[in-house]
Amino acid sequence: xxxxxxxxxxxxxxxxxxxxxxxxxxxxxxxxxxxxxxxxxxxxxxxxxxxxxxxxxxxxxxxxxxxxxxxxxxxxxxxxxxxxxxxxxxxxxxxxxxxxxxxxxxxxxxxxxxxxxxxxxxxxxxxxxxxxxxxxxxxxxxxxxxxxxxxxxxxxxxxxxxxxxxxxxxxxxxxxxxxxxxxxxxxxxxxxxxxxxxxxxxxxxxxxxxxxxxxxxxxxxxxxxxxxxxxxxxxxxxxxxxxxxxxxxxxxxxxxxxxxxxxxxxxxxxxxxxxxxxxxxxxxxxxxxxxxxxxxxxxxxxxxxxxxxxxxxxxxxxxxxxx
Amino acid sequence: xxxxxxxxxxxxxxxxxxxxxxxxxxxxxxxxxxxxxxxxxxxxxxxxxxxxxxxxxxxxxxxxxxxxxxxxxxxxxxxxxxxxxxxxxxxxxxxxxxxxxxxxxxxxxxxxxxxxxxxxxxxxxxxxxxxxxxxxxxxxxxxxxxxxxxxxxxxxxxxxxxxxxxxxxxxxxxxxxxxxxxxxxxxxxxxxxxxxxxxxxxxxxxxxxxxxxxxxxxxxxxxxxxxxxxxxxxxxxxxxxxxxxxxxxxxxxxxxxxxxxxxxxxxxxxxxxxxxxxxxxxxxxxxxxxxxxxxxxxxxxxxxxx
Numbered sequence: 001x002x003x004x005x006x007x008x009x010x011x012x013x014x015x016x017x018x019x020x021x022x023x024x025x026x027x028x029x030x031x032x033x034x035x036x037x038x039x040x041x042x043x044x045x046x047x048x049x050x051x052x053x054x055x056x057x058x059x060x061x062x063x064x065x066x067x068x069x070x071x072x073x074x075x076x077x078x079x080x081x082x083x084x085x086x087x088x089x090x091x092x093x094x095x096x097x098x099x100x101x102x103x104x105x106x107x108x109x110x111x112x113x114x115x116x117x118x119x120x121x122x123x124x125x126x127x128x129x130x131x132x133x134x135x136x137x138x139x140x141x142x143x144x145x146x147x148x149x150x151x152x153x154x155x156x157x158x159x160x161x162x163x164x165x166x167x168x169x170x171x172x173x174x175x176x177x178x179x180x181x182x183x184x185x186x187x188x189x190x191x192x193x194x195x196x197x198x199x200x201x202x203x204x205x206x207x208x209x210x211x212x213x214x215x216x217x218x219x220x221x222x223x224x225x226x227x228x229x230x231x232x233x234x235x236x237x238x239x240x241x242x243x244x245x246x247x248x249x250x251x252x253x254x255x256x257x258x259x260x261x262x263x264x265x266x267x268x269x270x271x272x273x274x275x276x277x278x279x280x281x282x283x284x285x286x287x288x289x290x291x292x293x294x295x296x297x298x299x300x301x302x303x304x305x306x307x308x309x310x311x312x313x314x315x316x317x318x319x320x321x322x323x
Numbered sequence: 324x325x326x327x328x329x330x331x332x333x334x335x336x337x338x339x340x341x342x343x344x345x346x347x348x349x350x351x352x353x354x355x356x357x358x359x360x361x362x363x364x365x366x367x368x369x370x371x372x373x374x375x376x377x378x379x380x381x382x383x384x385x386x387x388x389x390x391x392x393x394x395x396x397x398x399x400x401x402x403x404x405x406x407x408x409x410x411x412x413x414x415x416x417x418x419x420x421x422x423x424x425x426x427x428x429x430x431x432x433x434x435x436x437x438x439x440x441x442x443x444x445x446x447x448x449x450x451x452x453x454x455x456x457x458x459x460x461x462x463x464x465x466x467x468x469x470x471x472x473x474x475x476x477x478x479x480x481x482x483x484x485x486x487x488x489x490x491x492x493x494x495x496x497x498x499x500x501x502x503x504x505x506x507x508x509x510x511x512x513x514x515x516x517x518x519x520x521x522x523x524x525x526x527x528x529x530x531x532x533x534x535x536x537x538x539x540x541x542x543x544x545x546x547x548x549x550x551x552x553x554x555x556x557x558x559x560x561x562x563x564x565x566x567x568x569x570x571x572x573x574x575x576x577x578x579x580x581x582x583x584x585x586x587x588x589x590x591x592x593x594x595x596x597x598x599x600x601x602x603x604x605x606x607x608x609x610x611x612x613x614x615x616x617x618x619x620x621x622x623x624x625x626x627x628x629x
Contacts, residue, residue, distance in 0.1 A: 165566030294468035
């Protein structure tokens with residue numbers, strides 16, 4: 001038991017104060033404890049966790065591939081090589097040189113489609129989460145801080161939003177607006193804000209009664225400053241965790257919508273559409289066109305999930321203390 | 324208790340009202356179904372006639388009023404495409420969808436709860452790490468892709484199970500399992516985290532120190548308290564699965580209402596789309612309401628408040 005405490009000396013210092021019952025800092029040093037600041041502990045945990053490190057390296061690789069798709073991809077993802085239709089991956093006897101992972105039914109390179117598709121997935125994930133975060137943050141702050149009519153209006157809107165299945169709302173919107181990359185980002189943003197608003201509001205409500213907020217009020221600090229400086233900054237941890245959890249959700253939702261044919265247009269190479277095209281030729285045994293895009297998506301989402309889990313453990317002290 | 328229920332019911336009705344309004348407005352500004360319905364050589368008089376018979380020439384507010392009045396009586400219009408009452412079409416396909424959702428939910432729960440408990444009680448050991456690894460794969464794979472992998476392995480390569488349609492229980496296995504994996508992984512994590520959280524509480528230490536056997540501590544004291552908040556989450560997932568089953572129904576050609584919805588979206592069959600949305604929303608709200616009540620009943624702190 002004691003050795004565990006030694007390895008995890010964060011309990012010694014909570015907010016720079018030594019609580020009653022624990023050792024004072026000199027005493028702790030004398031007893032062989034070493035004080036390590038929280039940031040360094042997090043960094044240390046990051047560097048020693050092989051899984052997290054591996055996931056970050058892989059994610060970085062994915063991001064680089066996505067950013068430099070033009071140089072990384074061996075082919076133009078939309079170029080149809082009709083004489084090379086349904087070429088199997090390169091390790092098969094019938095495999096051909098530039099098509100490492102085979103081609104689809106129109107002779108388009110699967111690998112290039114995956115690389116360009118990752119760019120779309122990441123872009124949709126990041127942009128729409130940022131947008132819905134902005135909407136959710138603003139409305140959540142207003143609801144938690146202003147209370148009264150605004151709060152009930154916003155929270156009813158949250159109720160409505162959450163009482164509709166997300167995929168249905170997104171599909172209806174996509175049908176109305178028509179397919180399109182930016183339309184999709186926009187639709188995913190306006191269907192995803194409710195979770196953020198709810199989290200921010202409950203954080204704000206629990207913080208707003210604290211003494212330092214009252215003190216700020218008493219000092220005559222304006223509501224906007226209080227919201228941004230005191231309420232927002234202090235609820236940043238759960239928001240960060242929520243973002244990390246939401247990005248994979250949105251990426252999968254994008255792939256689902258594109259798979260169903262109501263996502264990005266046909267001319268945009270995306271993972272979901274690639275899987276849909278591969279699905280059409282699946283029953284004749286041409287497995288590569290649907291399996292590889294899905295595998296890439298799974299790895300991408302898996303990496304983000306590993307990092308999200310780690311981030312939650314590192315940032316939320318309650319689960320860190322458990323370890 | 325009664326007052327609480329009434330308040331929740333009132334909230335649910337407001338939500339439902341807003342949902343109908345939004346769905347109605349959105350769908351009616353989205354396009355003209357008449358041109359899709361009529362043959363391409365139809366004259367503009369024909370189109371006008373068709374609009375009149377469908378009631379599409381009246382102002383939106385009137386259309387909505389008529390729609391709402393009818394909806395309350397269970398009449399959501401006639402499908403433009405099938406020529407049958409929209410609600411009937413949706414409800415006909417509801418049992419198939421429910422079968423899929425309930426089966427997949429059962430698979431998730433039956434596997435997730437014991438595995439979650441085992442992972443929590445064997446924390447850090449091989450079993451726990453396997454469970455965590457497996458659940459990571461589960462929450463990271465898109466359900467529709469899992470369905471495709473299942474078809475490839477079990478239907479195309481091994482030819483053990485049918486890949487499409489509904490009939491015997493054999494048809495149910497692939498769609499239900501592929502739909503259940505994501506929730507299985509998610510529930511496993513939730514149960515594990517919940518158990519670990521509860522096991523660190525003082526009352527567990529008390530139970531142990533007064534000599535309660537470890538099995539009793541785990542299954543009676545810890546599990547019970549883990550499951551109470553879990554009921555809410557499982558209920559919400561049950562509701563959203565109805566909508567989430569769309570992709571699975573498409574891949575496995577499962578004749579449920581999700582597939583009907585997909586087809587209706589292509590031909591802009593408004594009444595069916597609205598009927599589907601309302602049926603899903605009502606079921607979702609009813610489940611949430613029921614879950615709230617169960618939660619109140621299960622937690623004595625809330626139950627005995629008044």
